[in-house]
Amino acid sequence: FQLVTQFRQALDAGQIEVHYQPKVALPERRVVGAEALVRWSHPEYGRLSPDEFIPVVEATGMVDALTTFVMERVLVRVRAWLARGLRLSGAVNLSVRNLADESFPDRVAEALARHGIPPGLLTFELTESSVMADPERCLPVLRRLRALGVHLAVDDFGTGYSSLAYLRQLPVDEVKIDKSFVLGMGTDLGDMAVVRSIVELGHSLELKVVAEGVEDDAARDELVRMGCDTAQGYLISRPLSENRFEVWLQARTVRK
Ligand code: G
Numbered sequence: 001f002q003l004v005t006q007f008r009q010a011l012d013a014g015q016i017e018v019h020y021q022p023k024v025a026l027p028e029r030r031v032v033g034a035e036a037l038v039r040w041s042h043p044e045y046g047r048l049s050p051d052e053f054i055p056v057v058e059a060t061g062m063v064d065a066l067t068t069f070v071m072e073r074v075l076v077r078v079r080a081w082l083a084r085g086l087r088l089s090g091a092v093n094l095s096v097r098n099l100a101d102e103s104f105p106d107r108v109a110e111a112l113a114r115h116g117i118p119p120g121l122l123t124f125e126l127t128e129s130s131v132m133a134d135p136e137r138c139l140p141v142l143r144r145l146r147a148l149g150v151h152l153a154v155d156d157f158g159t160g161y162s163s164l165a166y167l168r169q170l171p172v173d174e175v176k177i178d179k180s181f182v183l184g185m186g187t188d189l190g191d192m193a194v195v196r197s198i199v200e201l202g203h204s205l206e207l208k209v210v211a212e213g214v215e216d217d218a219a220r221d222e223l224v225r226m227g228c229d230t231a232q233g234y235l236i237s238r239p240l241s242e243n244r245f246e247v248w249l250q251a252r253t254v255r256k
C-alpha cells in the first residue's frame with residue numbers, strides 16, 4: 001500500500017475529486033456556502049474516503065499539495081458563483097500541518113488576489129484538536145489568516161477535550177456543532193442539551209453557529225427554535241460532485 005507515492009500521481013491524474021456540500025441559513029434555507037470534501041477514485045481500491053487516506057497524506061509532506069489543490073478548486077468555484085451573482089463562501093478543511101506552516105497565510109493571500117476573491121468568501125475549517133496539538137505555532141498562523149479577512153470555523157466542535165476555555169481564545173468566526181450531537185438530538189436529551197449549549201455559547205461569543213449532520217425536518221425545526229444560524233446535512237443535500245452541485249445550486253437559486 002504505497003499510498004504516499006501514489007497520491008502525488010493521483011493528483012496529477014485527476015483521481016482526486018472535490019465534492020461540495022451546501023450550507024444553508026436558518027430558518028429560510030438560503031444557500032450561503034459549500035464545504036469542499038475530497039474523494040479519491042483509486043483505480044484499484046475504488047472510492048477512498050478522506051478518513052482512509054488523509055492520515056497517510058498528513059504523515060508526509062503531501063498535505064500541502066492537497067490543501068493547495070482543494071483551495072484552488074474552491075476559489076475557481078467561488079469566482080464562477082460570483083459571476084452568476086451568488087455570494088457563496090467556499091469552505092476548505094485544514095490539517096494540523098497547514099496550521100503550523102508559517103508560509104501558509106502568504107500563499108492564501110496570493111491565491112485570493114490571483115483569483116480576485118473577496119477574502120470573506122473563503123472559510124477554513126479546523127478542528128480544535130489540530131490547534132491544540134501545538135497552539136504556540138498555530139495561533140500566529142490563525143491570526144494572520146483572520147487578518148486577511150478569511151473566515152475561520154472550528155469543526156467537530158464538542159468532541160475536543162478543552163472546548164469552552166479555548167474557544168474564547170481562538171480567533172474564529174464560526175463553530176460547527178459536531179454531527180454526532182445533532183444526529184442524537186431526536187433520541188437523546190443529553191445531545192439536545194449539548195446542541196443548545198453550543199448554540200448559546202457560540203452566540204455569547206458572537207460567533208455564527210453551524211449544525212452539521214442535519215438529516216431530518218425535526219432536527220432542522222429544533223435548530224430553528226434554538227436560533228442556530230446555519231445548517232448542513234443530508235436533509236439539505238449530500239456532498240455532490242462539482243457538476244451535480246452546480247445542478248443542485250441552479251435548481252435552488254432559479255426559483256425563489
Ligand atoms: O466527506 P467525509 O465525511 O468522508 O469526510 C471525512 C473527513 O475528511 C472529515 O473530517 C473532513 O473534514 C475530512 N476532509 C474532507 N476533505 C478534506 C480536505 O480537503 N482536507 C482535509 N484536511 N480534510 C478533509
Ligand code: G
Nearest residue numbers: 093155156212213214215232233234235239
Ligand atoms: O469532519 P467534517 O465535518 O469535515 O466531515 C464532514 C463529514 O460528514 C463528511 O464526511 C460528510 O460526508 C459527512 N456528513 C455530512 N452531512 C451528514 C449528515 O447529514 N449525516 C451524516 N451521518 N454524515 C454527514
Ligand code: MN
Nearest residue numbers: 035093125155
Ligand atoms: Mn469540515
Ligand code: NA
Nearest residue numbers: 155156178179
Ligand atoms: Na465535522
